[in-house]
Amino acid sequence: MSAGTIEGINRRSFLKTSAAGAAGLVIGFYLPGRSEALAEPVAMMPASSLNAWMRISTTDAVTIVIDKSEMGQGILTALCMIAAEELDCDWKRITTEFAPAAKEYFNPAFGMQGTGGSSSVRSSWDPMRKAGATAREMLLLAAAAEWKVDKSTCRTENGIIYHDASKRTVTYGGVAQAASKLPVPQDVPLKDPKKYRIIGKATKRLDTPDKVNGRAQFGIDVREPAMLYAVVARCPVFGGKVASFDATKAKAVPGVKTVTQISSGIAVVADNTWAAMQGRRALDVKWDEGPNAGASSETISKLLADQMDKTGAEARKEGDATAALGSAAQKIEVVYEAPYLAHATMEPINCSANVTADRVDVWAPTQFQTMAQGAAAKVSGLKPENVFIHTTYLGGGFGRKAGTDFVIEAVEIAKATGRPVKVTWSREDDMRHDYYRPASYAKLAGGIGADGWPVAWTTRVACPSIMEAWFPGSTKNNLDTTSVEGVADIPYSIPNIHCDYVRTEPGIPVGFWRSVGASQNGFFSECFMDELAAAGKKDPYELRRRMLDKAPRHLGVLELAAQKAGWDKPLPAGRYRGIAVLEAFQSYAAQVVEISVDRKARTVKVHRVVCAVDVGRVVNPANIVMQSESAIVYGLSSALYGEISIANGRVVQTNFNNYKVLRLDAMPTIEVYIVPSEEKPTGAGELSVPPVVPALCNAIFTATGKRIRRLPIRAEDLA
Amino acid sequence: MAIQFIVNGKPQSVDVPPNMPLLWVLRDTLGMTGTKFGCGMALCGACTVHIEGEPTRSCITPVSSVAGKKVMTIEGLSPDRSHPVQRAWIEVDVPQCGYCQSGQIMSAVALLAKNAKPSDPEIDDAMKGNICRCGTYQRIREAVHRAATLQKASLSDRDATEDALNEQLVEAGGAA
Numbered sequence: 001m002s003a004g005t006i007e008g009i010n011r012r013s014f015l016k017t018s019a020a021g022a023a024g025l026v027i028g029f030y031l032p033g034r035s036e037a038l039a040e041p042v043a044m045m046p047a048s049s050l051n052a053w054m055r056i057s058t059t060d061a062v063t064i065v066i067d068k069s070e071m072g073q074g075i076l077t078a079l080c081m082i083a084a085e086e087l088d089c090d091w092k093r094i095t096t097e098f099a100p101a102a103k104e105y106f107n108p109a110f111g112m113q114g115t116g117g118s119s120s121v122r123s124s125w126d127p128m129r130k131a132g133a134t135a136r137e138m139l140l141l142a143a144a145a146e147w148k149v150d151k152s153t154c155r156t157e158n159g160i161i162y163h164d165a166s167k168r169t170v171t172y173g174g175v176a177q178a179a180s181k182l183p184v185p186q187d188v189p190l191k192d193p194k195k196y197r198i199i200g201k202a203t204k205r206l207d208t209p210d211k212v213n214g215r216a217q218f219g220i221d222v223r224e225p226a227m228l229y230a231v232v233a234r235c236p237v238f239g240g241k242v243a244s245f246d247a248t249k250a251k252a253v254p255g256v257k258t259v260t261q262i263s264s265g266i267a268v269v270a271d272n273t274w275a276a277m278q279g280r281r282a283l284d285v286k287w288d289e290g291p292n293a294g295a296s297s298e299t300i301s302k303l304l305a306d307q308m309d310k311t312g313a314e315a316r317k318e319g320d321a322t323a324a325l326g327s328a329a330q331k332i333e334v335v336y337e338a339p340y341l342a343h344a345t346m347e348p349i350n351c352s353a354n355v356t357a358d359r360v361d362v363w364a365p366t367q368f369q370t371m372a373q374g375a376a377a378k379v380s381g382l383k384p385e386n387v388f389i390h391t392t393y394l395g396g397g398f399g400r401k402a403g404t405d406f407v408i409e410a411v412e413i414a415k416a417t418g419r420p421v422k423v424t425w426s427r428e429d430d431m432r433h434d435y436y437r438p439a440s441y442a443k444l445a446g447g448i449g450a451d452g453w454p455v456a457w458t459t460r461v462a463c464p465s466i467m468e469a470w471f472p473g474s475t476k477n478n479l480d481t482t483s484v485e486g487v488a489d490i491p492y493s494i495p496n497i498h499c500d501y502v503r504t505e506p507g508i509p510v511g512f513w514r515s516v517g518a519s520q521n522g523f524f525s526e527c528f529m530d531e532l533a534a535a536g537k538k539d540p541y542e543l544r545r546r547m548l549d550k551a552p553r554h555l556g557v558l559e560l561a562a563q564k565a566g567w568d569k570p571l572p573a574g575r576y577r578g579i580a581v582l583e584a585f586q587s588y589a590a591q592v593v594e595i596s597v598d599r600k601a602r603t604v605k606v607h608r609v610v611c612a613v614d615v616g617r618v619v620n621p622a623n624i625v626m627q628s629e630s631a632i633v634y635g636l637s638s639a640l641y642g643e644i645s646i647a648n649g650r651v652v653q654t655n656f657n658n659y660k661v662l663r664l665d666a667m668p669t670i671e672v673y674i675v676p677s678e679e680k681p682t683g684a685g686e687l688s689v690p691p692v693v694p695a696l697c698n699a700i701f702t703a704t705g706k707r708i709r710r711l712p713i714r715a716e717d718l719a
Numbered sequence: 720m721a722i723q724f725i726v727n728g729k730p731q732s733v734d735v736p737p738n739m740p741l742l743w744v745l746r747d748t749l750g751m752t753g754t755k756f757g758c759g760m761a762l763c764g765a766c767t768v769h770i771e772g773e774p775t776r777s778c779i780t781p782v783s784s785v786a787g788k789k790v791m792t793i794e795g796l797s798p799d800r801s802h803p804v805q806r807a808w809i810e811v812d813v814p815q816c817g818y819c820q821s822g823q824i825m826s827a828v829a830l831l832a833k834n835a836k837p838s839d840p841e842i843d844d845a846m847k848g849n850i851c852r853c854g855t856y857q858r859i860r861e862a863v864h865r866a867a868t869l870q871k872a873s874l875s876d877r878d879a880t881e882d883a884l885n886e887q888l889v890e891a892g893g894a895a
Contacts, residue, residue, distance in 0.1 A: 214792070346819045348756065626855075629857055663850060664843050
């Protein structure tokens with residue numbers, strides 16, 4: 001999710017947030033109603049310091065509170081690494097728990113608690129280090145006081161405090177109680193990065209052991225006493241509503257308890273999920289399909305194309321692109337198009353809730369705790385502080401689980417039934433009621449000088465606005481920067497650049513999809529860059545390299561990827577390659593994709609992807625590699641198969657048979673290389689999605705001579 | 720009428736409609752949530768369990784069809800993550816979100832039971848029915864190879880242990 005525009009809405013100053021974090025930093029930590037859950041005795045802190053980052057028990061257990069959602073991106077392990085580096089604790093004694101919804105955990109990137117926009121490491125880097133360093137300082141002070149020695153003569157190592165002169169030692173737990181009574185020191189100095197022993201070392205994920213034996217609890221696994229199970233019948237047309245329904249047959253299904261209308265449709269509540277699904281099948285509903293019933297992919301595509309003659313909101317202007325295009329030796333003008341995409345997380349959407357007179361409990365695989373809390377409060381009529389959000393593991397998020405639609409449903413049904421309820425979406429529900437990656441249409445024009453070098457570049461983008469859909473009023477001058485990220489910000493030294501955006505709303509719900517605007521705009525811009533190279537008779541790598549003279553971090557990853565891929569060496573017969581480089585969320589990636597095309601069978605095989613990334617200082621290099629692999633697979637799925645199409649106002653695709661994704665037999669070899677950096681750490685979860693799409697299409701061009709300007713890649717593109 | 724079968728070595732008796740899929744019996748009736756719901760149509764493999772040793776999509780398997788049979792789920796592989804496939808998955812650090820991994824692991828266990836040293840194409844063929852949206856495929860391949868090695872080692876360990884026991888018995892017999 002892009003942090004760019006949202007920061008201004010409700011931004012709390014970073015210092016204030018981190019100060020609150022520091023004040024909440026405790027050794028021993030108390031949450032109302034949660035103390036009974038603590039297996040080990042802890043030193044309690046006064047109630048003024050609720051909601052901490054970590055606690056140390058008197059028996060040396062270190063609990064790190066994870067305020068970000070773990071959806072596969074490895075943040076749980078990264079946050080522990082950052083905290084443990086400064087705390088200097090025993091890595092093996094670390095356990096974790098997910099944070100409740102609370103202001104102390106607001107992500108400065110969003111002004112609320114949430115995980116997205118590859119912002120987690122970026123936003124937790126300072127507070128987690130400060131929390132660890134402050135806790136260590138308090139433990140040291142407590143030990144020094146007990147031994148009546150100067151603090152500077154004590155040292156820590158692996159959870160133990162040493163006073164070498166007197167050969168005394170004490171574990172952190174041994175002084176946790178005393179430390180908890182000390183005032184919280186301010187501005188404790190942080191470690192010199194040269195002394196890091198955890199940060200920067202390839203580290204195994206802490207959540208792996210519970211993910212190989214079925215123990216990890218995802219939202220869909222939540223079970224509460226006396227729980228009921230629900231599914232919801234929703235109008236297949238977006239914006240439609242229930243006209244009438246007859247629950248007689250549904251209620252006759254064994255196990256069905258009740259059928260009730262909620263804001264999103266008709267909920268069928270039963271003893272188990274399957275009975276609820278059977279009940280829904282038997283339900284008679286008449287829908288008022290509303291104004292979108294005539295929408296189709298063709299009408300939407302035409303609507304977007306029709307915007308190309310309009311003047312949009314200006315996203316970038318350098319030089320005089322129109323004049324430069326007019327006088328260029330060569331001019332290319334093309335249109336590109338990208339479809340709606342579903343997230344298709346492996347864990348289908350679900351949520352559990354229990355509503356009583358004075359509190360609401362929500363168990364959810366949510367990316368945005370503050371929004372979930374607000375939505376549950378609104379539905380229940382209780383105050384947000386009486387809504388308790390229990391974040392589970394997320395079986396994939398990719399932006400989909402930022403939504404509150406599933407939370408609202410669960411709270412509405414729990415309120416109506418007076419029992420704990422779990423709402424499960426079928427795969428078809430998930431596929432047909434998503435917040436889709438926007439369909440987008442773009443016209444790009446480039447001017448090339450007599451020497452073959454680009455002199456002008458213009459882009460006009462038409463697509464729906466995610467920011468206005470999710471945060472109405474958050475954009476300025478009709479410009480949603482997420483709609484143009486990846487093309488407005490091309491890093492090349494071209495003297496005349498213009499980009500504008502025509503907001504267009506076809507009525508299909510849109511949302512944040514892994515890498516957001518760059519997912520489609522990167523395809524537009526980096527394929528078009530290849531077109532400029534071909535028109536100017538330049539090598540696509542060489543052209544990029546020369547034109548990145550003012551973009552050192554782009555250049556760094558580009559050169560590394562090209563070198564590792566052996567760009568200067570010929571490929572075996574029948575092999576072809578393409579290259580692309582992009583920035584996303586303040587991180588940088590370049591990829592070289594190596595393919596072969598069977599033009600008779602009209603198929604493409606991806607053999608190898610070489611990826612170079614620059615994410616600033618690396619917290620966990622093992623995880624950077626994993627996230628790069630993951631993002632490349634996600635991007636390849638979208639390029640090769642991904643399309644949500646619309647007919648009669650409905651999503652056509654239903655399940656993995658008609659919304660295909662990459663499987664093991666199509667998996668290429670992926671090599672990931674990291675550019676060493678001492679810049680501030682930035683994220684890797686989304687970074688590598690965008691470049692793989694244009695790099696693949698550019699490779700196909702070298703094989704077939706055909707440009708792919710509309711995704712996904714179709715059989716006819718490969719003939 | 721109650722349907723009886725064995726899950727992870729333990730007899731179970733459930734009073735549910737005979738056409739209820741095994742997946743939902745495991746998850747909702749028996750509370751064993753390690754087996755996952757992914758698609759409901761045998762398209763993604765997240766719900767894979769073993770029935771009499773055969774990898775099976777529990778989402779389309781009516782519970783009546785397992786009456787009297789042995790079912791194994793992810794929870795039954797080992798009490799302590801010591802199964803060679805679990806050990807390999809931990810060594811290679813395969814899971815990301817982890818949601819599909821129960822099914823991946825059950826498919827891998829079934830593959831290795833039949834083919835102790837599968838090649839890459841054999842792994843692809845046996846595992847292509849299991850979708851992973853986090854894209855852990857490269858590591859899955861690596862971990863299956865690793866598990867094959869670990870499995871071989873643990874088998875020969877067992878042989879060695881048995882040999883040693885036999886020797887002791889022979890010695891004991893000789894002494895007597």
